[in-house]
Amino acid sequence: MAQARRAEPAPVRAAGRAWREVRDTRWGWLLAVPAVGLIGGFVLYPALNTLLFSFTDFNGLTPASWVGTRQYQALVSDSVFHRTLLNSGVITVAVTVLLVCLPLPVAYWIHRGIPFRRFFRTVLYLPVVVPIIVSSVAWKWMLDDNGLLNHGLTALGLIDEPISWLSDPGWAIWSVIGVIVWRAFGIYLLIYLAGLATTPGELFEAASIDGAGHVRTFFSVVVPQLRGSIVLSSVIAFVAAMRTFDEIYVLTGGGPVNASKNTAYHIWETAFSYFKFGYGSAMAVVLLALVLGLVMLGLRLAGRRR
Amino acid sequence: MDPIQPTRRRLLTGGALALVAGLVSACGVFGGTGGGPDSAGGSGPVSLEFWTINLKEGYTPYIEGAIRRYEQDHPGVTVKWVDIPDFEQTQSKLLAAISGGATPDVVNMTPFILPKFAATNTIYPIDELAPDPAAVAAEYTPGLWDAGVIGGKAYAIPFYGSVSALIYNTELFREAGLDPDKPPADWDEVFAAAKRIHAETGVSGFVQTLDDFNDAGNPSDILAGQAGAPLLSPDGKTAAFATPEAVAHLEQYAAGVKDGWIERTSVNGGVMDGAKVLAQEKTAMVFLGPWILRWLEDNTEPETFEKFRVAAHPEGAGGAANGFLQQFAIPRASKNPKQALDFARYFSTTTLELAKQAPVLPALTATAKDPYFQSSPETKVLVEQEVKFYWPKHPAVAELFTALRTEFQAALLGRKTAKAALDDAAREWNRILSAGQ
Numbered sequence: 001m002a003q004a005r006r007a008e009p010a011p012v013r014a015a016g017r018a019w020r021e022v023r024d025t026r027w028g029w030l031l032a033v034p035a036v037g038l039i040g041g042f043v044l045y046p047a048l049n050t051l052l053f054s055f056t057d058f059n060g061l062t063p064a065s066w067v068g069t070r071q072y073q074a075l076v077s078d079s080v081f082h083r084t085l086l087n088s089g090v091i092t093v094a095v096t097v098l099l100v101c102l103p104l105p106v107a108y109w110i111h112r113g114i115p116f117r118r119f120f121r122t123v124l125y126l127p128v129v130v131p132i133i134v135s136s137v138a139w140k141w142m143l144d145d146n147g148l149l150n151h152g153l154t155a156l157g158l159i160d161e162p163i164s165w166l167s168d169p170g171w172a173i174w175s176v177i178g179v180i181v182w183r184a185f186g187i188y189l190l191i192y193l194a195g196l197a198t199t200p201g202e203l204f205e206a207a208s209i210d211g212a213g214h215v216r217t218f219f220s221v222v223v224p225q226l227r228g229s230i231v232l233s234s235v236i237a238f239v240a241a242m243r244t245f246d247e248i249y250v251l252t253g254g255g256p257v258n259a260s261k262n263t264a265y266h267i268w269e270t271a272f273s274y275f276k277f278g279y280g281s282a283m284a285v286v287l288l289a290l291v292l293g294l295v296m297l298g299l300r301l302a303g304r305r306r
Numbered sequence: 307m308d309p310i311q312p313t314r315r316r317l318l319t320g321g322a323l324a325l326v327a328g329l330v331s332a333c334g335v336f337g338g339t340g341g342g343p344d345s346a347g348g349s350g351p352v353s354l355e356f357w358t359i360n361l362k363e364g365y366t367p368y369i370e371g372a373i374r375r376y377e378q379d380h381p382g383v384t385v386k387w388v389d390i391p392d393f394e395q396t397q398s399k400l401l402a403a404i405s406g407g408a409t410p411d412v413v414n415m416t417p418f419i420l421p422k423f424a425a426t427n428t429i430y431p432i433d434e435l436a437p438d439p440a441a442v443a444a445e446y447t448p449g450l451w452d453a454g455v456i457g458g459k460a461y462a463i464p465f466y467g468s469v470s471a472l473i474y475n476t477e478l479f480r481e482a483g484l485d486p487d488k489p490p491a492d493w494d495e496v497f498a499a500a501k502r503i504h505a506e507t508g509v510s511g512f513v514q515t516l517d518d519f520n521d522a523g524n525p526s527d528i529l530a531g532q533a534g535a536p537l538l539s540p541d542g543k544t545a546a547f548a549t550p551e552a553v554a555h556l557e558q559y560a561a562g563v564k565d566g567w568i569e570r571t572s573v574n575g576g577v578m579d580g581a582k583v584l585a586q587e588k589t590a591m592v593f594l595g596p597w598i599l600r601w602l603e604d605n606t607e608p609e610t611f612e613k614f615r616v617a618a619h620p621e622g623a624g625g626a627a628n629g630f631l632q633q634f635a636i637p638r639a640s641k642n643p644k645q646a647l648d649f650a651r652y653f654s655t656t657t658l659e660l661a662k663q664a665p666v667l668p669a670l671t672a673t674a675k676d677p678y679f680q681s682s683p684e685t686k687v688l689v690e691q692e693v694k695f696y697w698p699k700h701p702a703v704a705e706l707f708t709a710l711r712t713e714f715q716a717a718l719l720g721r722k723t724a725k726a727a728l729d730d731a732a733r734e735w736n737r738i739l740s741a742g743q
Contacts, residue, residue: 060401061426144579145570146588167574169719256574256715272398274705275422 047288053281060277071282080258081266081283088242088262088287091177095241098181099188100233107192108214108222121193125186132183136250139179140166143251169259172252176260179247184240188233195229196222231302235295242291263287352383352642354649355410359396359632362389365663372656376649383645393419400637404428409637411646412653415462417453417631417695418703424461425701429635431459435647442651449693450669453631456699462633463650464669466657468595470527470619470628471687473602477613478590482506489617493532496591496620497558497567503590504567512591513569513580514559516711525710527628528555530696534623537698538739545735548728551623556717556724563718573718585610593619595630596665596684616684618691626694631669661685667693702738709734 022029054071058064075081106124110117127135142148143165150162165175203225207217223230245264248254254261254269263283271280361369373385388410390396397419403409415423423429433439439460443451446464454462476486482503490496500511516525529535533555535547562568569589571579581598583589585606592598596616603611619627634650636643657668658676667688668674679685697703710731717727 059426061404061423061428141582144582146583146586164570167570167719169721172574252574253576255712256719257712257721269708272401273394273708274702275401276705 050281050284053278054285056278058277058281059275061275064278067278071279072286074279075282075286080261081263083258084261084263084266085290087173087258087260088264090173091180091244091262092238092241094174094177095180095184095244096234096237098177099184099237099241100230102181103185103189103192103233104222104226104230105218107189107196108218110189111193111196112214121189124189127183128186130183132246133250135183136179136247139175139182139247140251143175166252167256169257172256172260176244176247176251179251180241180244183247184237188237191229191233192226195226199225231299234298234302238295238298239291242287350382352645354383354385354412354642354646355388356385356412356649356653357388357390357396357400357410358414359390359393359416361414365660368656368659368663372653372659376652380648383649385649390414397422404637404639407639409639411636411640411642412650413635413637414465415633415635417462417633417697417699420454420462420633420635421456421699421701421703423635423637424456424459427638429461429637430640430643430647431461432463432647433459435636435644445671446654446669447667447671447674447693449626449629449695450631450667453629453695453699454633462635463647463654465632465634465650465654466660466669467629467631467667467693468597469667469688469691469693470593470630471596471684471691472591472617472619473584473594473596473598473614474591474617475584475587475589475613476615478503478507478509478587482590486615489615490591490620491618492621493555497562500562500567500591501565504565507590509587510569510583510589511562511567512593513575513583513589514572514593515575515577515580516572516714517576524697525707525714526697527622528559528714529710531624531626531628531694532622534625537696538700542698542700543739545732545739548725548732553725553728556714556728559714560717560720560724564720573715584614587613596688599684600664616687618687624694624696626692629667629693629695631695700739705738706735709738 053064055066055068056064057067057071110120114120144150145162145164145167147165149165150159153159154162163171165171199221203221204217207221212220242262243264244262245268248260248262248265249268252260254265264287267280267283267287270283271277274280356373358369369387369389373387377383377385390399393416396413396415400409400413400423413429420429424431432442436442442463443460447467450464450467451460454460454464472489474486474489479486479489479499482499483506484499484502490499496512503509503511514528526537529547529552530537533549533552535549535552537547538544539546559568559572563570563573569580569583571583575583577594577598578601580589580592581594581601582605584592585602587610599614599616602614634653636646636650640646654669655673657666657670658673658678660666661668662678665682665684665688668676674689679689698706700706713722713727713731713734716722716730717724722730
């Protein structure tokens, strides 16, 4: 029987091998069907449709006409779009840096076994479970000229005049960034705590025996051990920051004078408020290309450094 | 085994593409469907889907009672009521419904979103459904009916409206040495009173937000209603608001924000932010429809609420008070458009009941003459003021307003002179108007 199998021609042997592979992995294929279906139906199909719309003047209500690259040409001279790209860049860089760096020492601090660690962990994670709209509305009231923050700062003698956190073009974008960081801090803290939980305790013991203090341990043990988590956090924070919408919608509406309007908000406004789906799609495609390019570049650099 | 590889794949396919998918969801259909007016009025059972905007909270008994009475009077007709939380969701949900071919039969709209649907012929002109459209028009207050007339055709049945009024804090007036029984009657008096209130009490004189609530005032009201500048040229193709009068008026606003006699919330806040500042007694005057009194009563202490008083909106060069309106439109995809029109007209007759819960202006002339509207200052200002909708009835009205608001903010924050801001706004309007949709 074995001799007979060896005598089979090569194509037949290859087909048999392929069939056996499919048979052996059939459960895997079957289990992947729902996920593939969901991604195909709710991610890839809309994304491809978006690409298609970007070459049309689709308004959602009447049949679309093919306009070639006209929408992309219009983007070149659209100063508001350029401003939103700049704002997206500022928000993304600030949010990514703050969300990647700030939770790191806090995670190390909690991991060391400080008193009430569960309490701190819960309190710091709490903003994540509060609906974004609810927390943003609360922040809007606190950041108002007559709001709690200005009252507090005035009472402490830190400011003489109320700061226009939301209506001053210089402050508005930083207020949005602050609320995003406050809300998402707990997610990144958890990622780092999970990373630290898998770090061998011997490393900390060895560092301690070698006489390393907390700062030296942090930079020589914690940061290298969490490199994978840091890369993951960077990518997640980057993509999430580029998609920022709810906080801007509630806090500033993109104003004043477009000072806090990012590209995601501008796309929504263009598509769903102005009904210019073709133009909005062109912006989305440009944004996608930017995000993809930057994420791939970042991952490649991170991979090289490894 | 490189642990980064799976992460990269997930990001490239899921994360980044989900970004775009989330930003611009594809509606997927390049056209609409139509029911046809003659498909209405069949003898079989009729089901109507009826959308309102934000009336569930507090007004459910009124809506359900009115629907029940209609169903009792029209055997075989059932009405399914759907309430949408706000008007932005209304337009996006209606857009999705039209794309999907399953529209409601009667939709609560505003003049802010009506032109988009009228321009794309996705809602019925009333004259296609009513045998005598002139007779229908004659039933309604002209200013409210005209807000639904686009290109010579009426596309909406007015539901209820509101007129901007002056709501002020009598205590702050007294503290400033002003007579609370003589509130400002025009905009020069408003500016003078605001300066005095700020000088004497330290709080701002008034809030004038720039959002899209017309009866709270917005850029179109400031330009057309207060300064008397026409928004568009007579042919409707170019901006016409950058007049010397409008520049002078906007300069007053910029000075007010800079010097503190106009509340800074005006620059970037919404209508409810303005109401909140009044409730906190941080400002003395707001220009809102009397409907806000219900919110003020619910959100202030009784002794604070007693300080508030309502007066006629200060007279502007435009001549009429700025108004806001809720309307009913009939989508073309309605399977029973004539029955839908009948229901919409019926519902506009029920607004006296609504007005008794919150002071709103009924659309029907006959209802506005009801003695109830002479019973209190807040109802009197509704029916005794001439109302006008100053915003352009153009499909790109949202985009035009965003451009105007941005330039107003630049002027109010001192980043541009009032003239430069209005000139830049006019240039942007001309670009939008010439591009069309």
